[in-house]
Amino acid sequence: MSADTAQPTTPPEAEMDMGALLDLEAAQSGGGQLRRGEIIEGMVMGASPDGLIVDVGTKMEAVIPHNEMLSLGIDGASRLKTGDTVRVMVLQPSTAEGHAIVSLDRARGEEGWETLQKRFESGEIFEAQVTGHNRGGLLVNVDGVNAFVPLSQVESVRRDDPDAANQLASLVGQVIKLKVVELNRKRNRVILSERAAMAEIRKEQKDRVLEELEEGQIRTGRVSSITDFGVFIDLGGADGLAHMTELTWERGKKAKDLFQVGDEVQAYVLKVDRENKKISLSLKRAQPERWDTTVDRLVIGQILIGRVTKLMPFGAFVRLEGPVEGLIHISELSNRRIQHPKEVVKEGDVVPVKLVRIEKDRHRLGLSLRQARSDAEAMGFVFDANGSVIDYPDDVREQFGLPPRDTSAQPARREPRTAQEAIEQAVARDPEPMSAFAAAFAQALENAEAGNGIAETVAQVAGLAPKDETPAPAEASAPAPAAAEEAAEAAPPAEAQAAADSGAGDTETRVSTGETSPDQMPHNNDEGSETAPAEAPAATEEETADGS
Structure with missing residues (x-):
């Protein structure tokens, strides 16, 4: 066998593959060099501490630093996976x-500038993620x-x-709504505004909301x-004002004591001014069922029993x-x-009151302290x-957190044993003659023995009969309390005092001499004479005594 025939032969396919490889290597070594500013495609190979590793078709690999893929968000590296193609x-x-x-950002930036230019011209509002911050603001x-x-x-x-x-x-990391307010590509300057975007929204x-709202709605x-x-309430994009007087049915409460920013509330629509774009609300009317x-x-x-919250010239x-809450005129x-009112009560006082009037349509109550006094x-x-309260029952003290009673500073109060003592104590407590006169009967009836001597005692205290006059029997004096109470209710205090001072003696004389018959005695009415209330009890007493 010759030397030529002993050498191995190379298949044609192998020769072609070897040539292709040589051509590829030549292309990579000669014409595959990267140029600064060139935009190319690459395939993600994996991640490294410096960023993402990308195969760009050259002998060397390329790296995308973390700060060069911010357009994908602060967690942009996790969005790309091995095998993804990127520009x-x-x-x-x-x-x-x-x-x-x-x-990656600069490759996308060419398209980004065009997008920003369109948004700037149209005033479009868009969303973007905050990627960083500094002392002057946010980076996006x-x-x-x-x-x-x-x-x-920045709105917030x-x-x-x-x-x-x-x-x-x-x-940082949150998505916010923005609007382009300044754009200068030559200076690479883009200014965005969250405040302008939110104002337009x-x-x-x-x-x-103004179109949807109707007066009387609860939103x-x-x-x-x-x-x-007052308090401003956001109704889903439109703020309405609830004035201080419309916050609560209670008086003396400040807005900051009742609400905090962010509280969810029910608001009653009082008025909608579409021309001036104003909304008036009421928080207390949204819950009328409580009142x-x-x-x-x-x-x-x-x-x-209640507590005085505020004094006004017209009442408490x-x-x-x-x-x-109610008003004592x-x-x-x-x-x-x-x-x-400060002459009788002060703010914070606990007082008993009588309910005299209810006005549901106006959410008002009329109260009386003087009418509640006897009860x-x-x-x-x-x-x-x-007429001021100076002492309270123990249960009221406990209910309203009042200090305990100081028994050492108060002298013991002796209960009256006779009608005379009961009446004198009542008159001493109240300088107003008619109120004392009426109260005297109530106490005298409770404390007198079998009711004997009530008529004479009352008449003597009121100045309507001499003290040494023989007292009438109990049966004869029975009408006297009713007559005196009728006179007390009919006559004002001032008129009653005048009657008591000046008319007692004349009445006695007229009745005893027969100048005035019982049928001619003036009755209690709204237009009666000034002496009528005082004459009624004395005349009735004398007439009864004579008849017995």
């Missing part, structure tokens, strides 16, 4: 470490273009807030801000139960004439000569 721009063809540096990447949101244009952070830096940091929402909203004059339910349990004439407001505070004394309340 990148060459920033540095070769480094000392033997790889190229490429940017929009389709590969780095943009900036100044602190003054105030410039004068000392904690502004921490609040900015808390927004609220305007659109407010117009929509759910959230407290957006609290001021000294109605409480008042439905009350009865006219009922004795209630008293808080009763829950959201229920100045004329219902005391039997005597006063110039201001309150039976309950254990003690009043001074002016």
Whole structure:
């Protein structure tokens, strides 16, 4: 066998494959060099501490640093998987470490600038993720273009807030609504505004809400801000104002004591001014059932106990139960004439009151302190000569958290043993003659022995009969309490005093001499003479005595 025939032969397919490989190597070594600014496609190979490793078709691999793929979000590296194809721009063809540096953001930036230009011209509102922050504001990447949101244009952070830096940091990673307010590609400057975007969104929402709202509706909203004059409620894009007088049925409450920003509330629509785009709300009218339910349990004439919340020249407001509050008119505070409620009560006082009027349509209650006095004394309340409460029953002290009674400072009060003592004690407690006169009968009837001597005792105290006159029998004196009570109710205090002082003697003389018959005695009426109330008890007593 010759030497030529002994050499191995290479298959034609192998020769072609070897040639292709040589051509490919030549292409990579000669014409495959990367150029700065070139946009090429690459395939993701994996991740490294420096960024993502990308095969760009050259001998060396390329790396996309983390800060060059912000357009994918702060967690953009996790969105790309091995085998994904990406477009990148060459920033540095070769480094000392033997790889190229490429940017995904800058490759997308060409399209991003065009997108931003369109949004700037149209005023479009869009969403973007916050990628970072500094002292001046927020950093945002929009389709590969780095943009900036100044602190003054951040909706949720105030410039004068000392904690502004921490609040900015808390927004990193969040998606916010933005609007392009400045665009300059030559200077690579893009300014965005969250405040402008939200203002436009609220305007659109407010117009929509204004069209939907109707007076009398009850809507759910959230407290957006609290001021000294009221509370602003966000009704889903439109803010309405609930004035201080419309916050609660209770008086003396401040807005900051009742609500906090962010609280969900029910609001009653009082008025919708579409022309001026204003909404008036009421929070207390959104829950009328609380007031109605409480008042439905009350009865006219009922004795209630409440706390004085506010004094006004015309009367005193008293808080009763829950959201229920009533007014004691100045004329219902005391039997005597006063110039201001502070002469009888002060704010914070606990007082017994009589319910005299209910106005459901106006959510008002009329109360009386003076009319409740007799019943309150039976309950254990003690009043001074002016009508002010000076002592309370033990159960009331416990209910309202009043201090315990100081027994050492109060002299023991001796109960009256006779009608005379009962009447004298009543007159001493109350300088008003008619109220004392009426109260005297009630106490005399309870304390006198079998009712004997009541008529004479009352007449003597009131100045209607001499003290040494022979007392009439009990049967004859029975009409006297009724007549005196009738006179007490009919005559004003001033007129009763005048009658007691000047008409007693004349009445006795006329009755004893027969000048005036019982049928001619004036009756109790609204237009009676000034002496009529005082004459009635004395005449009845004398007539009864003569008849017996």
